[in-house]
Amino acid sequence: MTTFFDELHALFPDLIRSVEETVPDQVVVLLNGPDVTAIVRYILAAHQRRIVTVFAEDRVNAEGVFYNYYVFDRPGDPSWVILKAPIPERFPSFPSLAAELPAINWQEREIQDWFGLEAVGHPNPRRVALHDNWPDVQPLRKSFSLDTVLPPFEGERHVYRPTYGEGVFQIPVGPVHAGIIEPGHFNFAVAGEPILYLQLRMFYTHKGTEKLFESLPIHRAVFLAESISGDSAFSHGVAFCQAVERAAEIDVPTRAQFLRTILLELERIANHIADVGAIATDVGFVIANAHAGRVRELVLGLNETLTGSRVLRGMIAIGGVRRDLRPVQVEAIEKTLKVVECEFRDLVAIIQSSDSTRDRLEHTGILRPEKALTLGIVGVAGRASGIDCDIRRDHPYEAYSQLPFKVPVYRAGDVRHRMQVRIDEVGESIQIIRAALALLPDGPHRAPTQPIPRGRCALSAVEGWRGEIVHWVRIGEGNRIERCKVKDPSINNWPAVVEAVEGNIIADFPVINKSFNLSYSGTDR
Amino acid sequence: MFKILQKSFSVGSATADYPRLAPHLAEQFRGCPEFDFAAWSDARPAAEACPTGAIALHDSDGVRQVTVDYGLCIFCGECEQASIDGAVRMTQQFELAVTDRRDLILRAEYTLHPDGTHAGLQLAANCPVLEEPGKRIAEAIRNLLGRSLAIRQVDAGSCNGCELEIVALNNPVHDIERFGIHFVASPRHADMLLVTGPVTRNMELALRKTLAATPDPKVVVAVGACGISGGIFGTNYATMGGVDAVIPVDVYIPGCPPRPEALLQGILLALGRVWHRRLDSRPHRLGMRELPPPPDSMP
Numbered sequence: 002m003t004t005f006f007d008e009l010h011a012l013f014p015d016l017i018r019s020v021e022e023t024v025p026d027q028v029v030v031l032l033n034g035p036d037v038t039a040i041v042r043y044i045l046a047a048h049q050r051r052i053v054t055v056f057a058e059d060r061v062n063a064e065g066v067f068y069n070y071y072v073f074d075r076p077g078d079p080s081w082v083i084l085k086a087p088i089p090e091r092f093p094s095f096p097s098l099a100a101e102l103p104a105i106n107w108q109e110r111e112i113q114d115w116f117g118l119e120a121v122g123h124p125n126p127r128r129v130a131l132h133d134n135w136p137d138v139q140p141l142r143k144s145f146s147l148d149t150v151l152p153p154f155e156g157e158r159h160v161y162r163p164t165y166g167e168g169v170f171q172i173p174v175g176p177v178h179a180g181i182i183e184p185g186h187f188n189f190a191v192a193g194e195p196i197l198y199l200q201l202r203m204f205y206t207h208k209g210t211e212k213l214f215e216s217l218p219i220h221r222a223v224f225l226a227e228s229i230s231g232d233s234a235f236s237h238g239v240a241f242c243q244a245v246e247r248a249a250e251i252d253v254p255t256r257a258q259f260l261r262t263i264l265l266e267l268e269r270i271a272n273h274i275a276d277v278g279a280i281a282t283d284v285g286f287v288i289a290n291a292h293a294g295r296v297r298e299l300v301l302g303l304n305e306t307l308t309g310s311r312v313l314r315g316m317i318a319i320g321g322v323r324r325d326l327r328p329v330q331v332e333a334i335e336k337t338l339k340v341v342e343c344e345f346r347d348l349v350a351i352i353q354s355s356d357s358t359r360d361r362l363e364h365t366g367i368l369r370p371e372k373a374l375t376l377g378i379v380g381v382a383g384r385a386s387g388i389d390c391d392i393r394r395d396h397p398y399e400a401y402s403q404l405p406f407k408v409p410v411y412r413a414g415d416v417r418h419r420m421q422v423r424i425d426e427v428g429e430s431i432q433i434i435r436a437a438l439a440l441l442p443d444g445p446h447r448a449p450t451q452p453i454p455r456g457r458c459a460l461s462a463v464e465g466w467r468g469e470i471v472h473w474v475r476i477g478e479g480n481r482i483e484r485c486k487v488k489d490p491s492i493n494n495w496p497a498v499v500e501a502v503e504g505n506i507i508a509d510f511p512v513i514n515k516s517f518n519l520s521y522s523g524t525d526r
Numbered sequence: 527m528f529k530i531l532q533k534s535f536s537v538g539s540a541t542a543d544y545p546r547l548a549p550h551l552a553e554q555f556r557g558c559p560e561f562d563f564a565a566w567s568d569a570r571p572a573a574e575a576c577p578t579g580a581i582a583l584h585d586s587d588g589v590r591q592v593t594v595d596y597g598l599c600i601f602c603g604e605c606e607q608a609s610i611d612g613a614v615r616m617t618q619q620f621e622l623a624v625t626d627r628r629d630l631i632l633r634a635e636y637t638l639h640p641d642g643t644h645a646g647l648q649l650a651a652n653c654p655v656l657e658e659p660g661k662r663i664a665e666a667i668r669n670l671l672g673r674s675l676a677i678r679q680v681d682a683g684s685c686n687g688c689e690l691e692i693v694a695l696n697n698p699v700h701d702i703e704r705f706g707i708h709f710v711a712s713p714r715h716a717d718m719l720l721v722t723g724p725v726t727r728n729m730e731l732a733l734r735k736t737l738a739a740t741p742d743p744k745v746v747v748a749v750g751a752c753g754i755s756g757g758i759f760g761t762n763y764a765t766m767g768g769v770d771a772v773i774p775v776d777v778y779i780p781g782c783p784p785r786p787e788a789l790l791q792g793i794l795l796a797l798g799r800v801w802h803r804r805l806d807s808r809p810h811r812l813g814m815r816e817l818p819p820p821p822d823s824m825p
Binding site for chain 1: 578604
């Protein structure tokens, strides 16, 4: 690690102002200016690191500059490298890296839309996070008030790329979809049945979440974190609490770490079971979904027994968990898991016994490993396309370092294998919970918390069931949050959907989309 | 094929018989909080702990007005934990759907003491007349016999939590189709819009258009704390607040997210209104009075 930073210093003496490790395993490299191109190229090429996220912060009032943060990690290396590049208020722009790093295409444009910092040289600098009919506002600047009432919007929401050619036409879908899912607009260009290309318009559910964090005391912000993406309520809650705990140097009791781990895995199991059933439904194999729905109810019932909420809400707290588990509740976990394991095995057997279902799932919606790597795909979708990345193993948090588990990785990248990753992970999660129960220590379930000093920052990453969730916080005055960056895995993975549907027939779109099952609310915030 | 049949036979029926039987609730399940207004001596800790501002205080001239809004409540239980005098208690009550938004709001007035505590309950008003679920649902189901209801679900900006539970309504355990209720793919086929919120600026137009595309007569049901009031997101530059800030709402279903039985109760409550409205709008075609009397037992 030290040699890495010595090298950086030696190679870029003019660019680097300081290197400091304020939080263990999180090294912040403060730069002299907004141009990070040379350093990023070097880090990516010479050290095989992966860019995790890019985000900005408005520090104009305090320091007279904006900051851009570039976060990198490397599998097997516990430390995060965070480049912190100041952008002067008078020249609100930074050189774009999106042409070389498609993985940060949307995130750079988000900075452009929300902070009014121009990504110079971006290959597609159009708006992404604000629709085209929004007035010219920069919601995440400190000078913009959360309660601002914007005038009625006028004009086009978005201009889609036109489609030309004989027999080629466009199919607009959404934002109100046919199923019970979240809103977003899909514009398909099709030549008969096959899809030529797909254009996406997201951010219909943009709720000003990141701005809202800045007005909340920390104990209320935990509940906002639970509402970022409803199916990942607990994962987002843990990601937020970990970030605050790291910033505040709160040691979470071991028992609480184990309880969090168990609940994180229960969230994964419930969602994976639902997805396996839903993928089967989208190819017309409805009986599998009926069983999946029934098995999922068992897990939700267990969630309620453990936390009082079927979707694990109101359980996570800064310093641990809100409620301890009594022995009878712990027994319920073992009992339910036994039933769920058998039932899930039967469910998988039923799906695999259906040749017509397999035929629809195999070679459908292929995301090639090279593409997945370029686009920076994470989580289930990444692991089905050869990206061997799992935060639980690469940056162990909570109790994961003490629990053995395998990370399933396939290279085929089709719907079948995205389902297979889920099937394998349900099995692994059950083993993780069993191992955690065997080791579950006694002790307090929540650490006492003190007022947190202002100005502390920390990053936290959690492998949610969908993929890597990243939160970054800066603590403000009076136990409030000054900035909270939320990165849901969905924002990484939407480009993968665009890539995977190309050349497939339009009737397969629902199943391809479901095999990714991305969160619109997590993307839009 | 044999495996599939064998599995189906071995499982049998998985459906829970709600609303005829009370649902199986875990002992730990949190419904809405209950307030002993007469015994409440200090509402400040509960109001401070409440993440959504469902418990609000207004002090002036030696009078403290306490407002409790179940339309904002996310059933987290923080008020019970924070309350030192035991006047706030979590219950397992979840059948909270109402037709009037005001029925979700409780108000009490106290004499304010200089030390910040209060006493002397002067007035407790607007106490919710929660619909008697059993009675209303029985009536609704009777009305329902021989007909069906088509629901179009609209996500106007929710976090997807409510959708999880709405999807669960279709699983074999909750099986909403046993009431002849089904979810349809287009508002043009729908009798009811089941809307989750908060309504974002970006979904406002889509929601209005969806309502316009739904044929009359129709009912609108607002789901969850965010759908009722904006919930934890409230009203800000990107959200409009609850569904009724944009379109008229007939039934409100509190919860975060409301459990499937709570959704069912709200939908069935709304059904009474589907019927009445139909009578109003097309009396000559729907001669309710001419139908044979409904059987006493429920389906």
